[in-house]
Amino acid sequence: MSPTIKDVAKAANVSIATVSLVLHDNERISPETKRRVLKSIKELNYYPFRSAQGLVSRKTGNIGFIITEEHFLRTEPFYTRVFLGAEFEARENDYYVLLATIKSSFKKSDPLPRFILERNFDGIVITGKVPEAFIKSLLKYKMPIVFIDYVPPFGDFPSVLIDNLRGGVLATEHLINNGYKDIAFIGGEISHPSIMERLQGYKLALERANNNSNGLIVTNDEYLTRQNGYKLAKELFDRRKDITAIFAANNPTAMGVMKYLTDNGKKIPDDVSIMSFDDVEAAMLINPPLTTIRVPKVEMGIEAVQLLMKIQKYNGKNNIAKKIIVPVELVIRESIKNIN
Amino acid sequence: MSPTIKDVAKAANVSIATVSLVLHDNERISPETKRRVLKSIKELNYYPFRSAQGLVSRKTGNIGFIITEEHFLRTEPFYTRVFLGAEFEARENDYYVLLATIKSSFKKSDPLPRFILERNFDGIVITGKVPEAFIKSLLKYKMPIVFIDYVPPFGDFPSVLIDNLRGGVLATEHLINNGYKDIAFIGGEISHPSIMERLQGYKLALERANNNSNGLIVTNDEYLTRQNGYKLAKELFDRRKDITAIFAANNPTAMGVMKYLTDNGKKIPDDVSIMSFDDVEAAMLINPPLTTIRVPKVEMGIEAVQLLMKIQKYNGKNNIAKKIIVPVELVIRESIKNIN
DNA sequence: TTATTTCAGTTAAACGTTTAACTGAAAATA
DNA sequence: TATTTTCAGTTAAACGTTTAACTGAAATAA
Missing domain, CATH: 1.10.260.40 (lambda repressor-like DNA-binding domains)
Incomplete structure (x- = not known):
């Protein structure tokens, strides 16, 4: 005992x-x-003894971490790293993290994760795009929520976001600086704010450089997978065979594009240069290693939990829906050839 | 309220x-x-209210899930899937899962994860190889433990293990059936029981086929990474340039081997065939897709939690250190050429 | 000097649940 | 009929902690 x-x-x-x-x-x-x-x-x-403390203090000492099953199982350990950051920071604050996955097909009538139903949490971190129905169900519990890498289209919530716009600019400028003029943008899930912002960054950089590379944006609203990257690349080259520089909206997309290119006898970066976004290990390990915009994943988890702690502390008052934008950084590898 | x-x-x-x-x-x-x-x-x-229940019933409703930071962050979502299975099954049994990572350099004097110190768990699942010092610290708490994909060299613990021996046999037999005679085995971390068993399977299959392919086992005791695979492949080909079939002990190793081969102008599978082990997505997505032995990852997590539940139920009595061996399966893709 | 304030704790109620022991009525047994 | 057993609940203590209200001694103020 x-x-x-x-x-x-x-x-x-x-x-x-x-x-x-x-x-x-x-x-x-x-x-x-x-x-x-x-x-x-x-x-x-x-x-x-936590249970005894919880009983009287009405605090559970838990924070929830929600992610869709699809995101959690992605090949790229993107959100895994975010989780690790969250877990680290939670521990620093004497909190446990309860991870729960939900289906991206979540419907209003579906049951919420048990720790929510049981009110066994003091706050919650939601990572990546989740169904609106889920958020609406959750709101009834009136608990502090922090979003990571996603903001729902309604309401105004505290969130930790990627500087996608700047990333899009950095990526595009790098291609321009390496001598490219006709630069294509390839990306799925175009309704996702993050992807939209990357596209905006791309456009902004072109504008700034007085570059008029029109009609080279190929997008759809399907998931950002390798398969979709492949499909979009095919679409791109069916329309324009002369493209030599591509900015792919995330890593799997870039990989799908690469597969299409090698399948069609094009060499990277000799025939086509590729810029990517996210920087997961796979970007480094593929051949050639991808030049990419790096996103600080662990830090995002840390920031989210810190934000949650603050919201709890000033509970009620000073309740500003604060947004934290984490910086991105250009990582140069071998997928872009300088043609100056 | x-x-x-x-x-x-x-x-x-x-x-x-x-x-x-x-x-x-x-x-x-x-x-x-x-x-x-x-x-x-x-x-x-x-x-x-969980806290109130916990206070009187002396149950916390939590189970711990321990993994080294290195394993959790691996590019291959191997243990991530195991976790998902565990979380799923825990939920079925009205339990929460507390995930905690430890460093693989854990020393006796290092602090244990907080939920352990606070005794805020009813049982624990340990996944992958963890330091002995950690296990020894943990044993003092006299809590039910189930190991996944690893058994410590001392004591006798309930565990969920991969049928590595059969996997090794399946893999090797498949190469033999495709017409190969001189088959190399490449693998690091040879002191890890799982790898050792895969090697044993390899030997057993060769014996059964009366195949005398000696001196082609290249191993060391470093981590099973891509880098190490590359290194070991170099070592292999420095010794024997004529090898045309390789059984790599896990996925990253196989990828390192592939990189070495393409760097040295060898085509896969035309010049060299490769068999791999684990079957993570990356195996499917690489070019050419890897033929591999598939391990049921989610099921391992489920089995582990079920075992833990049983142990709790029969707490004390009927306390057999049960081992569950999950089956493996051959997945044929394009990294092996039939030369019959 | 006496009255007041500060200091350094203590007392006791409360949190929400479980469960052993109890109860009173109805049913079964003698 | 009187007695015993079964049924379907109820009562009340206990779990380990927090915290508002209290206390008695020492320090300070009048």
Whole structure:
């Protein structure tokens, strides 16, 4: 049996209230008593029992981490790294993280993850695009929510977002700087704000460079998979055979494009240069390694939990829907040939 | 404020004890009363408060899921899928899963994950190879443990393991059936039981086929990474330039081998055939897609949690260290050429 | 000096649930 | 009929912690 607060109190010859106060760093306790209590705590290897704490304090000590099953199982460990960051920061704040996946086909009538139904969480982090029906169900619980890499089309929520616009600009400028003029943009899921912003960045950079590379945007609204990248590349080259530079909206898309190119006898980067977005390991390991815009994944998880902690602290008041934009960075590898 | 058991009792006009008994399906309650109570529960959308339950029942409702940080962040979502299976099965049993990563450099003096220190779990699943020092620290807590894809070199623990031996046999036989005689085995981390067993399977299949392909086993004890695969492939071809069939001990290794081959002008599978192990998505997406031994990852997670539940149930008595061996399966793709 | 304030704790109620022990009515048994 | 057993619940204690309200001694103020 684990020691309880009573055992500590007895050992330190104080009341259990004193032990509790020491545990919460209350200034009412003298240094000497505090020392004695802490000594007993250590000697007995005492840790407060969460359930008992939760019962009285009405805090659970849990934060939820929600992600669609599809995202969680993606080949690229993108959101996995985000989770790791969240878990790290939660631990720093004495919280546990409960991870739950939901289907991207979530309907209003579907049951919410158990820890939500049971109200066994103090706040929640939602990562990636999730169904609106899910968010609406969740809102009834009136719990703090932080979104990562996605903002729902309604309401105004605290969120941690990627600087997609700047990423799009950086990516496009790099291609321009390497001597390209006709630059194609390839991307699925165009209704996703992140992809839309990358496209905006692409357009902005072209404008700034007075580059008039029209009609080379090939998109649809299907998932950003390798298969879709392949399909979109085919579409692109069916329309324009002369393209030599492509900005692919994310990593799997870039890989699909590459597969299409090699299948059709084109060499990368000798015949076609490719710029990608996200920077997951696969980008580095493929041949040739992809030049890409890197997104700080672990940091996003950390930021999200920190934001959640702040929202909890100022609960109610000072309740600004704060948005944090994390920076991106250009990582140069071998998928782009300088033709200057 | 969420409704409590009191609210339900009042609504159904019974005592709180009756509500509790209904919740636990006690046969002491008449069907009529039970119906009434369940109706109130539903109407009020009542869920028992975990902390209160935990306080009296001394169960936390959590199970821990431990994995090294290195494994969790691997490019291949191998253990991620295992986790998903565990989470799914835990939910079925009304448990939460607390995921915690530890460093593979864990030392005796390092702190354990918080939920362990706080005893906030009813059992634990350990996935992949973890440091012995960690296991030894954990044992002091005398909690049920189930290992996945690893058994520590000491003690006898319940575990869910891959049928590596059969996998090794299947893989090697497939190469033999495709006309190969001189078959190389490449693998790192040779002290890991799983890899050792795959090697044993390889040897066994060769023996059975009266194939005498000696001196073609190239191993070391470094991690099973792409880099190491590359290195080992170099070592192999430095010694024997004529090898045309390779069995790589896992997926990254196979990819490293492939990279070495293409870097050295060899075509796959025309010049060299490659067999792999694990079957993660990457195996399918690489060019050419890898023929491989598939491991049922999600099922391993499910089995592990089921085993943990059983151990808890028969707590103490009937305490057999049960081992579950999950089957593997051959998945034929395009990395092996039939030369018969 | 006495009265007031500060200090350093202690006391006791409360949180929501489970469950052993109890109860009173109805049914079964003698 | 009187007694015992079964049924269908109820009562009340317990779990480990937090915290508002209290206390008694020492320090300060009047």
